[in-house]
Amino acid sequence: MTQLKKAMAGRITEEMERVAVREGLSAEDICQKVREGTVVIPANINHRGLEPCGIGEGLTTKINANIGTSSVYTSIEEELQKLRVAIEAGADTIMDLSTGPELDACRKRILEASKVPVGTVPIYQAAVEALDKYGSIVAMTAEDLFQVIEKQAQDGVDFMTVHCGVTLEVIERLKKRGRIADIVSRGGSFLTGWMLHHEKENPLYEQFDRLLSIAEKYDVTLSLGDGLRPGCLADATDSPQIQELIILGELVERAREAGVQVMVEGPGHVPLNQVEANVVLEKQLCRGAPFYVLGPVVTDVAPGYDHISAAIGGAIAAAAGADFLCYVTPAEHLGLPTIEDVREGVITARIAAHAADLVKGIKKAWEWDKEMAAARKNLDWTKQIELAIDPYKAKQYRQQRNPEDGDTCSMCNQFCAMKIVGEYLGKKAEKC
Amino acid sequence: MTQLKKAMAGRITEEMERVAVREGLSAEDICQKVREGTVVIPANINHRGLEPCGIGEGLTTKINANIGTSSVYTSIEEELQKLRVAIEAGADTIMDLSTGPELDACRKRILEASKVPVGTVPIYQAAVEALDKYGSIVAMTAEDLFQVIEKQAQDGVDFMTVHCGVTLEVIERLKKRGRIADIVSRGGSFLTGWMLHHEKENPLYEQFDRLLSIAEKYDVTLSLGDGLRPGCLADATDSPQIQELIILGELVERAREAGVQVMVEGPGHVPLNQVEANVVLEKQLCRGAPFYVLGPVVTDVAPGYDHISAAIGGAIAAAAGADFLCYVTPAEHLGLPTIEDVREGVITARIAAHAADLVKGIKKAWEWDKEMAAARKNLDWTKQIELAIDPYKAKQYRQQRNPEDGDTCSMCNQFCAMKIVGEYLGKKAEKC
Numbered sequence: 001m002t003q004l005k006k007a008m009a010g011r012i013t014e015e016m017e018r019v020a021v022r023e024g025l026s027a028e029d030i031c032q033k034v035r036e037g038t039v040v041i042p043a044n045i046n047h048r049g050l051e052p053c054g055i056g057e058g059l060t061t062k063i064n065a066n067i068g069t070s071s072v073y074t075s076i077e078e079e080l081q082k083l084r085v086a087i088e089a090g091a092d093t094i095m096d097l098s099t100g101p102e103l104d105a106c107r108k109r110i111l112e113a114s115k116v117p118v119g120t121v122p123i124y125q126a127a128v129e130a131l132d133k134y135g136s137i138v139a140m141t142a143e144d145l146f147q148v149i150e151k152q153a154q155d156g157v158d159f160m161t162v163h164c165g166v167t168l169e170v171i172e173r174l175k176k177r178g179r180i181a182d183i184v185s186r187g188g189s190f191l192t193g194w195m196l197h198h199e200k201e202n203p204l205y206e207q208f209d210r211l212l213s214i215a216e217k218y219d220v221t222l223s224l225g226d227g228l229r230p231g232c233l234a235d236a237t238d239s240p241q242i243q244e245l246i247i248l249g250e251l252v253e254r255a256r257e258a259g260v261q262v263m264v265e266g267p268g269h270v271p272l273n274q275v276e277a278n279v280v281l282e283k284q285l286c287r288g289a290p291f292y293v294l295g296p297v298v299t300d301v302a303p304g305y306d307h308i309s310a311a312i313g314g315a316i317a318a319a320a321g322a323d324f325l326c327y328v329t330p331a332e333h334l335g336l337p338t339i340e341d342v343r344e345g346v347i348t349a350r351i352a353a354h355a356a357d358l359v360k361g362i363k364k365a366w367e368w369d370k371e372m373a374a375a376r377k378n379l380d381w382t383k384q385i386e387l388a389i390d391p392y393k394a395k396q397y398r399q400q401r402n403p404e405d406g407d408t409c410s411m412c413n414q415f416c417a418m419k420i421v422g423e424y425l426g427k428k429a430e431k432c
Numbered sequence: 433m434t435q436l437k438k439a440m441a442g443r444i445t446e447e448m449e450r451v452a453v454r455e456g457l458s459a460e461d462i463c464q465k466v467r468e469g470t471v472v473i474p475a476n477i478n479h480r481g482l483e484p485c486g487i488g489e490g491l492t493t494k495i496n497a498n499i500g501t502s503s504v505y506t507s508i509e510e511e512l513q514k515l516r517v518a519i520e521a522g523a524d525t526i527m528d529l530s531t532g533p534e535l536d537a538c539r540k541r542i543l544e545a546s547k548v549p550v551g552t553v554p555i556y557q558a559a560v561e562a563l564d565k566y567g568s569i570v571a572m573t574a575e576d577l578f579q580v581i582e583k584q585a586q587d588g589v590d591f592m593t594v595h596c597g598v599t600l601e602v603i604e605r606l607k608k609r610g611r612i613a614d615i616v617s618r619g620g621s622f623l624t625g626w627m628l629h630h631e632k633e634n635p636l637y638e639q640f641d642r643l644l645s646i647a648e649k650y651d652v653t654l655s656l657g658d659g660l661r662p663g664c665l666a667d668a669t670d671s672p673q674i675q676e677l678i679i680l681g682e683l684v685e686r687a688r689e690a691g692v693q694v695m696v697e698g699p700g701h702v703p704l705n706q707v708e709a710n711v712v713l714e715k716q717l718c719r720g721a722p723f724y725v726l727g728p729v730v731t732d733v734a735p736g737y738d739h740i741s742a743a744i745g746g747a748i749a750a751a752a753g754a755d756f757l758c759y760v761t762p763a764e765h766l767g768l769p770t771i772e773d774v775r776e777g778v779i780t781a782r783i784a785a786h787a788a789d790l791v792k793g794i795k796k797a798w799e800w801d802k803e804m805a806a807a808r809k810n811l812d813w814t815k816q817i818e819l820a821i822d823p824y825k826a827k828q829y830r831q832q833r834n835p836e837d838g839d840t841c842s843m844c845n846q847f848c849a850m851k852i853v854g855e856y857l858g859k860k861a862e863k864c
Contacts, residue, residue, distance in 0.1 A: 072835060072842035099847050127847060137852065175857070180805040182853045189849035196856040231849075232805030233790060234798070272751050273791040298747065298787040300804040303816065304825035308740050308783055315730065315744045319704050333808070333816075334826060335833025335842040351740055355730040358665060359705040366666070372732040373612040373664030376765070384735065384765075393736035394766060401767030403504060410504035410767040415531050415559060417621035417663075420569070421614045424628040425607070 002219040003043060005259035007035035015041050019054035024364060030054060037252070038288040040159075040261040042093070042117040042221035047156035051115045053092050055263065056290040060362050061318040061353035062092040063325045064119065064292070065346050067110070069100030073336050076106045082342045083113055089346035089390075091327070093159070095119040099128050107155060117158035119223065122149045123187045138194045142203035146210060153214050159221040161265060162211060163187040164204040164251055165244040166227035168195060174228065174240040181231030184268075188227025208251060212258040221261040223292055224248040229268035232300050236270045237278060249285035263290035263324065266317075270296040275313055279320040292324040293317045297332075306332035307345050311352040318356030325349050347390045354389065377418055379407045434651040435475060437691035439467035447473050451486035456796060462486060469684070470720040472591075472693040474525070474549040474653040479588035483547045485524050487695065488722040492794050493750040493785035494524035495757045496551065496724070497778050499542070501532030505768045508538045512545055514774045519548055521778035521822075523759070525591070527551040531560050540587060549590035551655065554581045555619045570626045574635035578642060585646050591653040593697065594643060595619040596636040596683055597676040598659035600627060606660065606672040613663030616700070620659020640683060644690040653693040655724055656680045661700030664732050668702045669710060681717035695722040695756065698749075702728040707745055711752040724756040725749045729764075738764035739777050743784040750788030757781050779822045786821065809850055811839045 006013050012027045016034065019041055020027040033039035039056030055062050065086035067079045083094055096110045096118060103125045111118050126148045130140035152160065166188050174182070183189045191202050204211060215222050228244040230236040248264050255262035264286045266278055275296060282291045295310035296317065302309045310328035318325060329337040329345035337345065357365035368387065375383035381398060388394035401410050408416040438445050444459045448466065451473055452459040465471035471488030487494050497518035499511045515526055528542045528550060535557045543550050558580045562572035584592065598620050606614070615621045623634050636643060647654050660676040662668040680696050687694035696718045698710055707728060714723045727742035728749065734741045742760035750757060761769040761777035769777065789797035800819065807815035813830060820826035833842050840848040 070842055071845045071847075099844070124847070131846070137847075180802060181809050181850070182857055184849050186844060186847055186849045189852040190847075193852050193856045232808070233801045234805055271790050272747060272787050299783060299790060299821075300801040300808070301786065301819060301821050302783050303820050304822055304829055305779060305783055308743050308780055309787065311740050312744050312747045312784065312787055315704055316748065330825075331829055331833060331843075333841075334829040338833070347737060348740055351731060351734050351737055352744065354733065355704050355741065355744055358703050358731060369665045369732040370612060373666055376664070376732070377613050387733060388735050389731075389733050390736055393762075397736055397763055397766040401763060401770070409765075410502055411763075412531070412618060413503045414563070415503075415556070415569075415618055415622075417616050417618045418613070420621040420625050424625045425614055 002216055002259050002261060003034055003041045004037070004256070004261045007031050008259065015043050015052035018052050023054060023059050025058070033057060036288065037256050037262070038290065040221045040263050040290055042158035042261065044153065044156045044158045044218050044220055046154060046218060047111060047118065047158055049115055050117065050158070053117055055324045057288065057323065059323070060365070061323060061325060061356050061360070063327055063346065063349040063353050064093045064095055065091040065327050065342060066095045066097050067342065068096045068098035069106060070336050071100055074100040076102065076109060078339070079106065080109060080113055082339055083110060085339050085343050086346050087114070087116055089343050090350050091116065091346045093117045093119060097121060097124060099124050103128060107152065111156045119159040119161065120152050120157045121161040121187050121225070122152050123163065123190050127190045137190055138197040140194060142207065145203060146207070149211065150214050153218040153220045157220060159223050161187060161223045161225040162204050163191050163225035163227035164202065164208055164211070165224060165247040166191045166202050167205050167247060168201055170228055170240055170244045170247065171195065173243045177239045179235045179238065181235055183227065184231025185225065185227045185229055187225055191227060208254060212255060212260050215260045216258055219261070221263065222255055224251055224262060224264045226265045226267065229266070229294065230270065232269050233271050236267060237274050241267070242281065245281060245285050249287065252286045252289045263292050266291055266293040266322070267296045268294055269300060270298065270313060272298045272312065272316060275316045276320040279317055279322050283321055290323040291321065292326065293322045294326045295328050297328065303333045304330055306330065307348040311348045314349060314352035315355045318353055319359040325353055350389060379418060434648055434691050434693060435466055435473045436469070436688070436693045439463050440691065447475050447484035450484050455486060455491050457490070465490060468720065469688050469694070470722065472653045472695050472722055474551070474590035474693070476585065476588045476590045476650050476652055478586060478650060479543060479550065479590055481547055482549065482590070485549055487756045489720065489755065491755070492797070493755060493757060493788050493792070495759055495778065495781040495785050496525045496527055497523040497759050497774060498527045498529050499774065500528045500530035501538060502768050503532055506532040508534065508541060510771070511538065512541060514771055515542055515545055517771050517775050518778050521775050522782050523548065523778045525549045525551060529553060529556060531556050535560060539584065543588045551591040551593065552584050552589045553593040553619050553657070554584050555595070555622050557584070559622045569622055570629040572626065574639065577635060578639070581643065582646050585650040585652045589652060591655050593619060593655045593657040594636050595623055595657035595659035596634065596640055596643070597656060597679040598623045598634050599637050599679060600633055602660055602672055602676045602679065603627065605675045609671050611667040611670065613667055615659065616663030617657065617659045617661055619657055623659060640686060644687060644692050647692045648690055651693070653695065654687055656683055656694060656696045658697045658699065661698065661726065662702065664701050665703050668699060669706050673699070674713065677713060677717050681719065684718045684721045695724050698723055698725040698754070699728045700726055701732060702730065702745060704730045704744065704748060707748045708752040711749055711754050715753055722755040723753065724758065725754045726758045727760050729760065735765045736762055738762065739780040743780045746781060746784035747787045750785055751791040757785055782821055811850060
């Protein structure tokens, strides 16, 4: 039985209890939210050693780090190192997006090594194998795709991106509307190519019940992918994107009826002032299903800095109610990230998530900031570094740019405002 | 005569014409905005070789880079190198915040070397010299302070931060309200110390007309400093901050009546969901005076990444109408920035400004993003790098992480969505 089915039966699971402790909420609350579908706990029954993580309304904003080989960078060892670095840096979940060789082995090793929930996009493996087997991605059969899904579910994958909303109707709207960047979702592009080639409906849509029965069997949380997400600002919030979202909303209901946990993926590339509207739309059209946004980046012109562009969009999205942020690394749009890029991407996404958690009124988020404020006021540098979101980098800066014994910093030194005001207003910050 | 006085007399200046060309607006428009006070053109009559820059409503969002020595890092040469790097990276203005030795020489060399407007905070020099001369900052006399202001104005400083709104009334409100971080503005702390020590009103407030007459003589744009800006999220948007803003609004009117150009500085540390309110308040209380925000950072816990935290706050502020963003570097709260930090700070602030310019409907901002989108769609890597906000970093990533001759990138390679969809929807992006 899935977490959702158990919640519907009024049963509080161990996973719900552990999520409750982590969030500082009651297990009854978590159970209620899972029942309503506003929170998911991706926890495949076959993922051993998993530390369960809740994603959704009322919880802290979670962040995901994508790792995985490509046909250019094929080292599984390196991806396992990225996994460790990402988790150490604070990633709440990992997605294995490998498209290199030995996909089964790679996924199994990631699942073994990961205490956090692991997600995949099964159509990647289906596409890679179709290219190997038939020499063409579009030669893939629906059967091939479902076999991959079942295999990955059996292996213990906790959540899967499935682009069920890329329907013939949506592609028609895409053609009618016209876009600069058309489709930038890999999974979306494979399916679109397949559908146009075969002149057939999306098998993930047509056989959605089959997908549900696999998900139900292993308690895989479905992450309904946004194959039509805008790939540039000019394409944002257009008719194909919103048409797909309407369909995803309908599929959310079908998933819930089947007892399958479900969340919805979102853009992408979005102008800053459209981000909130995108969140409102998802929450309304998809009946409060957790929203998993990919960035969004708020400009197209910042390759090399897309982690920052995504932090802007992600913070705004999460403050407006998005629940789950996919990290973006500095390598986005330019190549496969390095280990250092992964680390930078995770910390940056955490900053966005935390900025939003303050807005969401998460109590421990406020406590953290207040403790830092008091440490600053008290010129307590040890505490400041300890409280930093990345103590390692904060310490590096502190050590490199300051005399060893100073109580101020090399920017102001004896002209430190904290110090001067302290003398005249004569007080230390209270411990928070 | 100041730009404002000329605008009031209906005269279109060369500076207005040059600003108009840069912004793609008519000189009449610029003149009108300067007359209304919603745009300033900081252009000291003694700053030779200046390329004038407009700041305010309807123009692109501008960004400032702070440089300057401290008593720990005293090299003027290094600060001049930061100046060059900042301008190359796209800073619209520079502030010399030096507190090291030889302040006059340092400022003069920066003014000589800078084609962009240069700002200062004169009370820094007054404080440094008071410490030298009398052994204490608070021993500074009002006369000392005004002499420094006059000297800096004569040297050609284009805009000056003056904390005129730190009045006894405001300090009373600060004591009454209570804060974790009290005052974090250096200038604000010097003045507060001085006022509490002498039990006297702020000379910059009491003798505001004297300040105006100096500013009017050299056409120095006053940047009314926010001495009470919050230094942590918990202190944001509180009564001392807003009390000071009310006073600054009154001073804006007095400056305009005297024909002196004026803008207003803002926070600081602000929760994401209070940023817009801060902009609205400034625009209302200060009658549309250009708003110059310092970040704002949206969390206290990100030392080492405060450029990113500030990009989140800055983008939201500028999208809501802030006109001018002070950059924040990764060294913020930890030490004086290095040259590399300055570069990173400028590019990051430009991303925030540009994300906001898209929202502000700046036409050339949209053209830029659309061109990049088309270059991506067409897998035109040369163009993508050329259009990147930092072509240098984009090129580095591209070269390091990709085979030399590929038309895709090492993340997706043959599974590139752009390529696959291009085959089936069969079109290239139009040139924008």
